[in-house]
Amino acid sequence: MDYKIQDIEKSFDGKITETLGNNEYMIKINDNEHQLKILNISSKGIEFILDQEYHRAKYLEQSTNAMNLVIDNVPVIINMNTHFDDVVYKNSGGGGAGNAQLALKSQIPGKVVSIAVGDGDSVKKGDVVCTLESMKMQVAIKAHKDGIVKSLKIKEGATVAKGDVITDIE
């Protein structure tokens, strides 16, 4: 994936290249490989040892394309393309062949930040139905098929669990 750190000119290419077990991974950043060991991880932050050096990151706000974090007390904004919307989309039934499934289900737990449609609206496959906030990240939930929005189940400000039906699309 491509990353860009705000205020720094060069851009970075980074990915996990190997999982070593015991919470250890090999990570490649541009042309260099680094060993990473996770000590703690949660939705709030991560503690890890990278090439024998301890680091602590706190995740602050983020969108799918930018991450605002504090690394060892230094605030950093990283711009990236996580393709996270796509992953959510695929897992909610979007992109699949079958059109039979009516219910659009949430693939993540989260709080409903905004709703883009109302009962009776017609939507195209891939249209944003609502936006959830999960783990401090805003994620768009998209229609998995063309159709009419029927019996919308969510309210702004309410929370949904993973697997909860957001709406039927007929």
Next chain:
Amino acid sequence: MDYKIQDIEKSFDGKITETLGNNEYMIKINDNEHQLKILNISSKGIEFILDQEYHRAKYLEQSTNAMNLVIDNVPVIINMNTHFDDVVYKNSGGGGAGNAQLALKSQIPGKVVSIAVGDGDSVKKGDVVCTLESMKMQVAIKAHKDGIVKSLKIKEGATVAKGDVITDIE
């Protein structure tokens, strides 16, 4: 309610006598009235001002009859009779007149610590069906009527939400 503090001889009678609004209450302990203002409260502890003096209590383990807390860094064990089991019991349908309701529902959210019965066992009204841990307190869930345990829905270690069916009793 009657209270007894471990290692202290005398016993105490205490209750809320008045709610003053703005998170303030009058509390009577033995013969003296005290004014109490809550600053913060959660299942983990409470911060309050009692007669103009700030206190902080942390709740550690507790059962329905004993509370282990730390008040201003001083650990204290209080023995008491909260009648909490009774409250739960009444709210789960027990003590009522109607015998029609099959489902025994949990009136509190909690973790299943132990299960006292199995499918097909016969129970009397008031028998312990299972024990939940909620807010660090162990609470017995009792049968709301005589009958046979049918389709027990819970597992040890699992969590139940308020209103979840624990079992049917036919």
Next chain:
Amino acid sequence: MIEKVLIANRGEIALRVIRTCKRLGIKTVAVYSDEDYNSLHVKQATEAYHIGEAAPAKSYLNQEKILDVMLSSGTDAVHPGYGFLSENDDFARLCEKNKINFIGPSADSMNLCGDKMECKAAMLKAKVPTVPGSPDLVKDADDAEKIANDIGYPVMLKSVYGGGGRGIRIVTNDKELQEGYETVTSESIAAVGKSAIIVEKFLEKTRHIEYQMCRDKHGNAVHLFERECSIQRRNQKLIEQTPSPVVDEEKREEIGEIVVRAAEAVDYTNLGTAEFLRADNGEFYFIEINARLQVEHPISELVSGLDFVKLQLDIANGEPLPFKQSDLKMNGYAIECRINAEDTFLDFAPSTGPVPDVTIPSGPYVRCDTYLYPGCTVSPFYDSLMAKLCTWGKTFDESRTRMLAALDDFYIQGVETSIPLYKTILNSDEYKNGELSTDFLKRYGMIDRLTEDLKKEKEDKSNAALAAAIIHSEYLKSRVQNNNGSSSNWKNKLD
């Protein structure tokens, strides 16, 4: 003897006073506004009373309300801290009238300290050097020219009705003075309809050096050494240190004797501060007396070993000073950084809001006076000082390197802080060499250097930041793709 002290203040200074009182077995009474229910001073005092709304005028400046609390709680003394009512002679007088021991100077002395013209006159009488200039308003341009020639150019022409750069001219010769006098007069008349001009020597590259002073009710007075507070923004101190790099033992004694005379000149009792400007030629000029305990008192505590709040209580109790000047020895070097909630890049604009997480530095010879705790709030109603970070060292460089390490450890989430700027300053050669002046930030382009330092810091951390971002992305995806969202599961899955 004082047995119960009301602290008519909030924030770190309220905590500072409570700490000493607690140790001495003296009861404390906190007062708090709507904004401060959950503040530490409420939690640490023996008693706490709500006194009103968030706006200072409705709470911390509400003399009648505070008096009510003092009377009803059986308080026998009041500590005003700094700011708020601390230099309000009406309040001091109100306390005197109600037989509450005001921990500070008498109302009359405070009044005299607060009146700049009268105070200057008292100092001149006591042979305390003040900035050379007209003793009073000048009559006309020729009178001004005469004075300018007496004190030597450059001089400043100042309308007493001016302010904000208007009604002020720096002039370097007679011709400029005559022209400038006209301009200042017309500017002042244009602005406020009248003009009244004084002449003062213009000092370039000045340092702000002040002396802690201390005088009991029996007339015994000492100074407790100097502090240099030259690093400022908009006339507000940012970093203070003691000793000053330009004050040696001899100078310390010379100015110290003047300070004792200054305290006597206004019949000052309790602890206070005499502020001076030091010109680049080494001359000291008295500016004013701060008639209270100062923000930066901890560094003087660190080099004297004294507890200034205890000293204040003792003096207020009428006890004689427990030492003579010759008993006092300066020990080591101390620095204070004022950790403000402000955005250096927005011209130090305040930055307020909730602070969900904070890490307070600690360690040998590190002291941090603060009201911060995880989950607290930095309120827009009060000043931006969140913490005073102080370090001591046997040498200046020990104190400086300890400060740098402590600044590195200090983490405050949720608001902008002055911490990064201080790291840049303390790492600069100019600071190391003691080349200080009140225009330090501009003179040495510190904000630009800070920008560079922040960029370099980000570059140093880029690999670690990316690693954190990569792992977080994978973790998020796994929570979507996997039924059970726990982190341990994710780890097992990737393994």
Next chain:
Amino acid sequence: MIEKVLIANRGEIALRVIRTCKRLGIKTVAVYSDEDYNSLHVKQATEAYHIGEAAPAKSYLNQEKILDVMLSSGTDAVHPGYGFLSENDDFARLCEKNKINFIGPSADSMNLCGDKMECKAAMLKAKVPTVPGSPDLVKDADDAEKIANDIGYPVMLKSVYGGGGRGIRIVTNDKELQEGYETVTSESIAAVGKSAIIVEKFLEKTRHIEYQMCRDKHGNAVHLFERECSIQRRNQKLIEQTPSPVVDEEKREEIGEIVVRAAEAVDYTNLGTAEFLRADNGEFYFIEINARLQVEHPISELVSGLDFVKLQLDIANGEPLPFKQSDLKMNGYAIECRINAEDTFLDFAPSTGPVPDVTIPSGPYVRCDTYLYPGCTVSPFYDSLMAKLCTWGKTFDESRTRMLAALDDFYIQGVETSIPLYKTILNSDEYKNGELSTDFLKRYGMIDRLTEDLKKEKEDKSNAALAAAIIHSEYLKSRVQNNNGSSSNWKNKLD
């Protein structure tokens, strides 16, 4: 010059070393066992290496593994802390062989300090007073009687193979000595098959007083004043203070000169401690040298203003001491309380486990060296010292009252601690008056007084505790009876 230091230790002492290195720009290498992944020393060092299982023998005592890390990480020096390998002369020799600068004495000097008999002989030669007794094993009962009469009764008969109270007799006259000699011999033979007896003067009501000493590689030596460490349990120090209440300036110098001779007698370099017993008659007797930085070094730092880890690094770099004895002045009073994870009422049995919450005290003249943080774990594999709480004061009573306030602020959830005991001790008249002895706890019935204090504390807090319980009960009930369980809802409901 040392540029990268491996710290062959864990816990607070590893953090202490890292702190000074960080300030000086020296890189640090932490090592950690399976138990210590999440320990602060791992997080604060420049680099961290895993070295094995939790059991010390498999990690912190594993010389080969630690050497591997030193060589592969490019470390040029090792700081051993205290405990673990700090007094292991094999390890010091291994480092010397591999050109790693061992921050401590030479292997030979360490070896000599560790051999009680040889060390005593070296001290006698240097005219350092040791506990009077047989210079070596006694031949028979009559030999023992002769020595006993020389040094005066009471004396102790001690089998060198004894321990734990066995093979030891205190005798007060010739008759008891003859009988005791038989008993000790037969006890020792019964226990280990052989017997070898020494005679030593028995000292009653002794104080443990030790001197910090310091000697560079050029032979310059000074002492850094004494510490009194008489308050102990099972021969382990609990509370230390400096100066000792029974050491005045004259005595300090007198014993200090002996300490310098002791350092020279074993060719000691770097920092170390000479331990003495002080008999009730005022005589000092050397016991042993601790050839390392000691747990209680912070209080000596607080009264000397020095950074002992920096001093160690400088000496290891071959630099001469930057001061002479006459440059050193003792400043003020310092106390250390060792905050142990132990249950006072279970004979100080260790108490281990997770620490979900902790509040570290801070404030002027308060220093806390600790590895604790909220969410850490007190491991059963290592010693019970969780924190060293130190306070300084211009007077002893300032230091003492600051310590009491700091102890009050110290909260550690999840394990039993020695904090309540220390509050009882520091509040006692005997402690205030300096009536210290190694049997202080028993002599003054401190455990019983603690029981009383704890009861009183509970009584004082009973109203507040009940209020908390009452509110909690109502809150719980409302969560059952009310659909929405949030606390704010509950408050509204009750209102």
